[in-house]
Amino acid sequence: MSDGTAGGREAGSTFADRLMGRVKLGGLLSLAAPVLAIVFAGLITSVILLVTGAPPIETMGTMVDYGLQPRPLTLALNLASGYYLSALAVAIGFRMNLFNIGVDGQYRLAALIAAAVGGAITLPAPLHVAAILLVAVLVGAGWASIAAVLKVRRGVSEVISTIMLNAIATALGSWLLNKDRLAVEVAGSNNIGTQPLGPSAQVPGIPLIPGSPLKVDGLIILAAVMGLLYYVVLNRTRFGFDLRATGRSEPAAVASGVNVKRMIFTTMIISGAVAGLAGMPNLLGESYSYSLNFPPGLGFTGIAIALLGRNNPVGIAFGAALWAFLDTSSNILQIHDISPEIVEIMKGTIVLSVIVAYELVHRYRISAGQRRVSKELSGGPKVQAEGASA
Amino acid sequence: GSEEPATSAKPDASASGAPQEKGPKVGLAYDIGGRGDQSFNDAAAAGLDKAKTELSLADTKELEAGSGETEAAKEERLRLLAQGGYNPVIAIGFAYSASLKKVAAEFPNVQFAIVDDAAATGPNISNLLFAEQEGSYLVGAAAALKSKKEHIGFVGGVQVPLIQKFQAGFYAGAKKIKPDVQIDVKYLTQPPDFTGFNDPAKGKTAAQGMFDAGADVVYHAAGGSGGGVFEAAKSAKGLAIGVDSDQAKTAAPEVQGVIMTSMIKKVDVAVFDFLKGFTSNSLKPGTTVYDLKAGGVDYSTTGGQVDDIKAQLDELKQKIVSGEIVVPDKTS
Amino acid sequence: MSEGGLTLAKAPVVEPPRPRRFRVTWPVLLSAFGALVVLLSATRAVTGAADLTSAGAINAAVALAVPIGLAGLGGLWSERAGVVNIGLEGMMVMGTWCGAWGALHFGNPWAGVLAGAIGGALGGLLHAVATVTFGVDHIISGVAINILGVGVTEFLSKITFAEMPGGGDSQSPPVPKPGIVSVPGIGDGLAALESGHWFLVSDLAGIVRGLLTNVSLFTVLAIALVPLSYYVLWRTAFGLRLRSCGERPVAAESLGVNVYFHKYAAVLVSGALAGLGGAFLSLVAATAYREGQTGGRGFIGLAAMIFGNWRPGGLAAGATLFGYTDALQLRRGGESVHALLLVVAILVAAAAVYQLVAQRRTRAAVISGIAAVAVFVVFALTSTIPSEFTSVAPHVTTLLVLSLAAQRLRPPAADGVPYRRGQAK
Amino acid sequence: MAIRTEGAVISTSTPAVELEGITKRFPGVVANRDISLSVQQGHVHAVVGENGAGKSTLMKILYGMQRPDEGEIRVNGTGVTFKSPSDAIAVGIGMVHQHFMLADNLTVLENVILGSEPRVGGIAIDFGAARRRIRQISDSYGLGVDPDAMIEDLGVGARQRVEILKVLYRGARILILDEPTAVLVPQEVDELFENLRDLVREGLTIIFISHKLDEVLSVADAVTVIRRGTTVAEVNPADVTARQLAELMVGSELPSPETRESTVTDEVALSVRDLTVRAPDGRVLIEGIGFDIHKGEVLGIAGVEGNGQAELVEAVMGMRQAEGEILLGGQDISTWTTLRRREAGIGYIPEDRHRHGLLLEAPLWENRILGHQTRRPNARGPWIDRAGARADTRRIVEQYDVRTPGIDVEAASLSGGNQQKLIVGREMSGEPVFLIASHPTRGVDVGAQAAIWDHLRAARAAGLAVLLISADLDELIGLSDTLKVILRGRLVADVDPATVTPELLGSAMTGAGEAA
Ligand SMILES: Nc1ncnc2c1ncn2[C@@H]1O[C@H](COP(=O)(O)OP(=O)(O)OP(=O)(O)O)[C@@H](O)[C@H]1O
Numbered sequence A: 001m002s003d004g005t006a007g008g009r010e011a012g013s014t015f016a017d018r019l020m021g022r023v024k025l026g027g028l029l030s031l032a033a034p035v036l037a038i039v040f041a042g043l044i045t046s047v048i049l050l051v052t053g054a055p056p057i058e059t060m061g062t063m064v065d066y067g068l069q070p071r072p073l074t075l076a077l078n079l080a081s082g083y084y085l086s087a088l089a090v091a092i093g094f095r096m097n098l099f100n101i102g103v104d105g106q107y108r109l110a111a112l113i114a115a116a117v118g119g120a121i122t123l124p125a126p127l128h129v130a131a132i133l134l135v136a137v138l139v140g141a142g143w144a145s146i147a148a149v150l151k152v153r154r155g156v157s158e159v160i161s162t163i164m165l166n167a168i169a170t171a172l173g174s175w176l177l178n179k180d181r182l183a184v185e186v187a188g189s190n191n192i193g194t195q196p197l198g199p200s201a202q203v204p205g206i207p208l209i210p211g212s213p214l215k216v217d218g219l220i221i222l223a224a225v226m227g228l229l230y231y232v233v234l235n236r237t238r239f240g241f242d243l244r245a246t247g248r249s250e251p252a253a254v255a256s257g258v259n260v261k262r263m264i265f266t267t268m269i270i271s272g273a274v275a276g277l278a279g280m281p282n283l284l285g286e287s288y289s290y291s292l293n294f295p296p297g298l299g300f301t302g303i304a305i306a307l308l309g310r311n312n313p314v315g316i317a318f319g320a321a322l323w324a325f326l327d328t329s330s331n332i333l334q335i336h337d338i339s340p341e342i343v344e345i346m347k348g349t350i351v352l353s354v355i356v357a358y359e360l361v362h363r364y365r366i367s368a369g370q371r372r373v374s375k376e377l378s379g380g381p382k383v384q385a386e387g388a389s390a
Numbered sequence B: 001g002s003e004e005p006a007t008s009a010k011p012d013a014s015a016s017g018a019p020q021e022k023g024p025k026v027g028l029a030y031d032i033g034g035r036g037d038q039s040f041n042d043a044a045a046a047g048l049d050k051a052k053t054e055l056s057l058a059d060t061k062e063l064e065a066g067s068g069e070t071e072a073a074k075e076e077r078l079r080l081l082a083q084g085g086y087n088p089v090i091a092i093g094f095a096y097s098a099s100l101k102k103v104a105a106e107f108p109n110v111q112f113a114i115v116d117d118a119a120a121t122g123p124n125i126s127n128l129l130f131a132e133q134e135g136s137y138l139v140g141a142a143a144a145l146k147s148k149k150e151h152i153g154f155v156g157g158v159q160v161p162l163i164q165k166f167q168a169g170f171y172a173g174a175k176k177i178k179p180d181v182q183i184d185v186k187y188l189t190q191p192p193d194f195t196g197f198n199d200p201a202k203g204k205t206a207a208q209g210m211f212d213a214g215a216d217v218v219y220h221a222a223g224g225s226g227g228g229v230f231e232a233a234k235s236a237k238g239l240a241i242g243v244d245s246d247q248a249k250t251a252a253p254e255v256q257g258v259i260m261t262s263m264i265k266k267v268d269v270a271v272f273d274f275l276k277g278f279t280s281n282s283l284k285p286g287t288t289v290y291d292l293k294a295g296g297v298d299y300s301t302t303g304g305q306v307d308d309i310k311a312q313l314d315e316l317k318q319k320i321v322s323g324e325i326v327v328p329d330k331t332s
Numbered sequence C: 001m002s003e004g005g006l007t008l009a010k011a012p013v014v015e016p017p018r019p020r021r022f023r024v025t026w027p028v029l030l031s032a033f034g035a036l037v038v039l040l041s042a043t044r045a046v047t048g049a050a051d052l053t054s055a056g057a058i059n060a061a062v063a064l065a066v067p068i069g070l071a072g073l074g075g076l077w078s079e080r081a082g083v084v085n086i087g088l089e090g091m092m093v094m095g096t097w098c099g100a101w102g103a104l105h106f107g108n109p110w111a112g113v114l115a116g117a118i119g120g121a122l123g124g125l126l127h128a129v130a131t132v133t134f135g136v137d138h139i140i141s142g143v144a145i146n147i148l149g150v151g152v153t154e155f156l157s158k159i160t161f162a163e164m165p166g167g168g169d170s171q172s173p174p175v176p177k178p179g180i181v182s183v184p185g186i187g188d189g190l191a192a193l194e195s196g197h198w199f200l201v202s203d204l205a206g207i208v209r210g211l212l213t214n215v216s217l218f219t220v221l222a223i224a225l226v227p228l229s230y231y232v233l234w235r236t237a238f239g240l241r242l243r244s245c246g247e248r249p250v251a252a253e254s255l256g257v258n259v260y261f262h263k264y265a266a267v268l269v270s271g272a273l274a275g276l277g278g279a280f281l282s283l284v285a286a287t288a289y290r291e292g293q294t295g296g297r298g299f300i301g302l303a304a305m306i307f308g309n310w311r312p313g314g315l316a317a318g319a320t321l322f323g324y325t326d327a328l329q330l331r332r333g334g335e336s337v338h339a340l341l342l343v344v345a346i347l348v349a350a351a352a353v354y355q356l357v358a359q360r361r362t363r364a365a366v367i368s369g370i371a372a373v374a375v376f377v378v379f380a381l382t383s384t385i386p387s388e389f390t391s392v393a394p395h396v397t398t399l400l401v402l403s404l405a406a407q408r409l410r411p412p413a414a415d416g417v418p419y420r421r422g423q424a425k
Numbered sequence D: 001m002a003i004r005t006e007g008a009v010i011s012t013s014t015p016a017v018e019l020e021g022i023t024k025r026f027p028g029v030v031a032n033r034d035i036s037l038s039v040q041q042g043h044v045h046a047v048v049g050e051n052g053a054g055k056s057t058l059m060k061i062l063y064g065m066q067r068p069d070e071g072e073i074r075v076n077g078t079g080v081t082f083k084s085p086s087d088a089i090a091v092g093i094g095m096v097h098q099h100f101m102l103a104d105n106l107t108v109l110e111n112v113i114l115g116s117e118p119r120v121g122g123i124a125i126d127f128g129a130a131r132r133r134i135r136q137i138s139d140s141y142g143l144g145v146d147p148d149a150m151i152e153d154l155g156v157g158a159r160q161r162v163e164i165l166k167v168l169y170r171g172a173r174i175l176i177l178d179e180p181t182a183v184l185v186p187q188e189v190d191e192l193f194e195n196l197r198d199l200v201r202e203g204l205t206i207i208f209i210s211h212k213l214d215e216v217l218s219v220a221d222a223v224t225v226i227r228r229g230t231t232v233a234e235v236n237p238a239d240v241t242a243r244q245l246a247e248l249m250v251g252s253e254l255p256s257p258e259t260r261e262s263t264v265t266d267e268v269a270l271s272v273r274d275l276t277v278r279a280p281d282g283r284v285l286i287e288g289i290g291f292d293i294h295k296g297e298v299l300g301i302a303g304v305e306g307n308g309q310a311e312l313v314e315a316v317m318g319m320r321q322a323e324g325e326i327l328l329g330g331q332d333i334s335t336w337t338t339l340r341r342r343e344a345g346i347g348y349i350p351e352d353r354h355r356h357g358l359l360l361e362a363p364l365w366e367n368r369i370l371g372h373q374t375r376r377p378n379a380r381g382p383w384i385d386r387a388g389a390r391a392d393t394r395r396i397v398e399q400y401d402v403r404t405p406g407i408d409v410e411a412a413s414l415s416g417g418n419q420q421k422l423i424v425g426r427e428m429s430g431e432p433v434f435l436i437a438s439h440p441t442r443g444v445d446v447g448a449q450a451a452i453w454d455h456l457r458a459a460r461a462a463g464l465a466v467l468l469i470s471a472d473l474d475e476l477i478g479l480s481d482t483l484k485v486i487l488r489g490r491l492v493a494d495v496d497p498a499t500v501t502p503e504l505l506g507s508a509m510t511g512a513g514e515a516a
């Protein structure tokens, strides 16, 4: 009897085999998605630039030229640290099918209160920083815990509750940011902010980029550590296993002994705690005070970046860097008389094309994998059938 | 490669010089919204445009802020301008305070100006301030005088100190005329939610509520949301007071009739004056307050609706100018 | 037994008892509404916060609820077909711009309405291509559309409105507005009744006047879309097929239903509805397009849809609740929101009693009871609410209602699950 | 009554369905290779074959859900090409799928009419007409289906009847039934077959797939055997035994039935006392259930699905709130969490492997960890021990003959039988003292089935206590040392597996025994 359904053409791996995914492509394929994505995004962006009357190649050249210079690079890295932390916070929820839209409110409230506390106390440097970080983590977690309690005890969808809590955090923050409460006034300024942090709370920068007059925020290390922690906790610990299992299939997790309610609660709170850190690189490394100028919207950027990075710590890092790069390039585009909206359009396009590219490669991979499985299996069912009877 | 000097790290030679024969290259950094916002930024743009025609400027470069950006991004914007040989560099809005202070120190040979902020000081910084409370005082008085029901209102876009200055002046002015006048106050959003400056629907609802409750004059300091206030005034057959520019001229034609006056804040004048001072080498760094006395703020008379009370308003104006009345700039 | 010959020997062996399903019927709905009016009326009488039931507040509530409701309806259509649509905000933004542009370009507000729908539908088309054709994660496509919506409209404004007199980079010139209608002959009488401040009578007069006078034709259209959506989705063959794609696409496929077609149709309609919500903002709620005009209403619409358990009536209730509380806080926030505290205290107390008597959940009842007393104490000890907090009255109310109401949310079973023909399980 | 009025039997020699040279390739696998099948008008034609042999694929091709790469389809002698199921429905083909094709959150009516809605004015659904038609069909065939019930409230039997109603509603003349009996108890199977015979008498043609070869032999007029995508035999059911049929399917000899001897010890492993479970709305789901399982004993629970088996299992696993006592080795575990129970040595082969047993998108070795995430070799303290888990996964793959190219493939890419073997291997590791086996061989082909039985027996011999729940009565009788019958949430009868026949057991399960 003929042997193997896909048999007949066993002659090594032909080009067709590779093309059809009949053999494992090893590392090559893993590069395909990003490359495809970049080509995709580049093409679409070029079309948009052409439509708007800007020369695509030159424009992108300018962006890259500028973006790779030491100072803009430093700026982008600093921006990216906050993005990264925010995206991690979102990603933690995503890994468990929780959609924490509330990172925005969580980090803003955390930064405000941490800044106020930090400005009010003086401690030796490492302690001072640690105290501020702790407050931020606690406030972030605390604010997220409202959504967690509502979800676990009352079944309120976290999507709604976090949208509402963002608005409530805004109101609370605005009420607190008042000279009768947490804010101080600066003479002659229309701004209002918390008492600036003393030197002991100012995290020194790192001269990471040679030739840059600016230093990279010291807390980029915190971001990196959190990324590592994220990876280790999720992939190497029992807790992480439970979390991912719950995200993949809640009934299976329950049957395996996971307490899903507790898991939801814990995950939401951890997500909030990490969210609380998102404002810290900026607060402790640059602004030293929470004022009207404190950047809002990090939470929403975090959602886009978490998705862009496919909830993977390295992917998120690339996503954050890309986002930060695009943000910093807005200025140079304007210098070249290209309207800054283009950057927003580019961001949207990139998100879409990256994700479509990944999807296409993913599909290709899956079917390639299926082909491989069935091919490898089709080799010996007869033998195995006999084995079973033995 | 790009021929733009902006991308080179070393300061450009032209950045060091005072105005050259060709005239200065002016850099302008807008707040969020930029040119075309029909409000604050546009007023600055108008000043620049006037300078372009009346003073010989070699070049201008206008950059605008992105929403949710950090201080560092603002700094970079100013730095790119300074580095690119733009001198002077004007920053529109108090948000540039800290960044301007930093960048100005890095470029001692470039002249900087900042609108709405006195906290960033330096030998090469001009602070262009406005006494919004004084102009608001006058329109507050006008509102009280015009109100038949002893009930007026104030709609603020976002509850920030700058807008609270408007409220404080308006309140004081109205109370001065009629101590018993009822004043409704509403801020549309809280920071950092700045949509209150762009949400006419909310402006309309808030003003409608005031009119329904018996108010007959409503003053807005709500940027783009003001359009809603005018609409509400129109449908309630009440009156409205515009802000920043003479809105009886710039607002939608159908509602121009309800705008009895506007509190004018002449950012254009401030920008133009600064540029003029720069080209004529008569610039003095430090704070310039554009108050009633300097004509930096005022009330408008377009439409003739305040002609009957003009005398009273001008008397108050005089008292403020002379210092007899000191208008508070904070809400109590 | 049956002459057909094909008879199962017995009735089904064990039919598990079917749980009782709570049905919202007209009597239930009307009495709930009646109770609410009485409660508001009593509160109004006690606190003197006339705005609670004033015609102006009701009218404003409807106007504020419409864009949220339209966005929510958009979400409903798409999620009923199994496509999560978090891009409503972006589609709405497209609607604001297109609405204004259409009205200006053709000099007719209804052209703007149509253009707004088309603009939103374009966003929907992009979402459909990404999610249905390419099978991309629905949330990320939505997020991308939100970003794109903002970028594209800002850019478009620069090349269109900026050139028009009265327009600018971030706003359009004033647009022609759709007409306003009133039920003739009732306005003055009701206004007179309302000004009497009689218990219940004046309140009903206010509510009726708010609903029936000075209503934009666009509002009428928007409100009509709620029952229309119900009709199409639950009463027509097309709607059944569409919903089956959100519940069990393979089942639909196995009966010859074209799942792709229905998903596309649903997402396009979804975009169009969100676009209409946007157009409402620029054409009715305001007189012009303004950058950033949507202010997150797309997200609120999404929340309203979840609040309404993926049903048109429920989402309309959610949008109305939000619109009503928003109107109250925007109009005379301090006073009205303060009065709302009393309403809340009474409602929570009622919930406590219900929990104690009907559900026998003592602990929950005690917690609710304490909450009710706490709210009442706050009400009694204060006379107004700080302005920072009035603005979140809608958000707090939404959370409160959700945490009091039993949560039997039931999203479509295949919501957000990518589907490929011949591959689904 | 479309079905019966049209139903004059066309007694021509034209086959109702002819499939010729059908080939269907999926990426890397040829599901159908040059298959030919000819089904006579008015026949019950059975198609049998191992898991993955290509039966469902062939049927989906005939129903228009898959398009063949090569080959011809003739229906009543006319060549057809189907673009979608609608085309197949149009020529009178109806299919009841292997897995229910029902939307839980829609009513029976909506599920039935979907795609062929009676309409008024071309748009609106004519609900009245639909309801009448469904009632009519339901009444005339005694299906007992309520058009306004929600599918989620129905048990499996009722769902199966809804599926059949769907097909009848569309006036199908050729019925494809893909494993319709997998979830039914003998009585229900008998009823179904009775119905099938009646349908055949009315001139309908039935194509029928089943792994239960006895059934096949009892009902079919012709049998086609498929092995690895090709037709290997056409047999007359009168001429073969189930065993011969099975050997045709797998292409080799089957393991011979073992001789059983009791391994039951005196030591009680698990003891359940007065267990009661209530639904959130207060309804009693199971009540006063009590039993002992000794080491080395298999306790079988027989019952029609939906009589409380699932609740019993979930209560013992701690996945559901319950009143009563559960003692494991003498220790009261009724307040313990699921995790703690698992750690104490309870293994669990769940009824629905996709829902409760596997993370379909995770690799095999991560699935090995599932449910054992706190124990060696998968974990060391709070850490996951990847190397340990991977090594042990390899062991399971080897010992339990899980056919997979490696342990890094996703669980979803394994066939059902192999997924089940992986679960069995996993639950048997870590030396469990007590195992819950819920339908351990459902949907698994004869080869894999025998292997799983062997493993269960071996573990039992080593002292494992097993709670076995199965709809397959042969399996229940064959494996159990003790048998109890569950009905409406109560244990109603004890049965001696040594003497009982499936028929007797079946009647006890439906309460017929009780009444007698
Ligand atoms: N206007 C349309 N444009 C494109 N495709 C449509 C349209 N209306 C329906 N379809 C799709 O075409 C297929 C057949 O639709 P149709 O309305 O003919 O359904 P039907 O139930 O087969 O009709 P009938 O009840 O008349 O037999 C379905 O998949 C449907 O989703």
Ligand SMILES: Nc1ncnc2c1ncn2[C@@H]1O[C@H](COP(=O)(O)OP(=O)(O)OP(=O)(O)O)[C@@H](O)[C@H]1O
Binding pocket: A370, C422, C423, D026, D027, D029, D030, D031, D049, D050, D051, D052, D053, D054, D055, D056, D057, D058, D098, D416, D443
């Ligand atoms: N959509 C598909 N994509 C890829 N491969 C498929 C698809 N459907 C089926 N297959 C493969 O085709 C082969 C035949 O599958 P099929 O479902 O027809 O088997 P079967 O005989 O019905 O098995 P069972 O008895 O388990 O139901 C299997 O190897 C299966 O994995």
Ligand SMILES: [Mg+2]
Binding pocket: D055, D056, D057, D098, D178
């Ligand atoms: Mg099958």
Ligand SMILES: [Mg+2]
Binding pocket: none
């Ligand atoms: Mg048709």
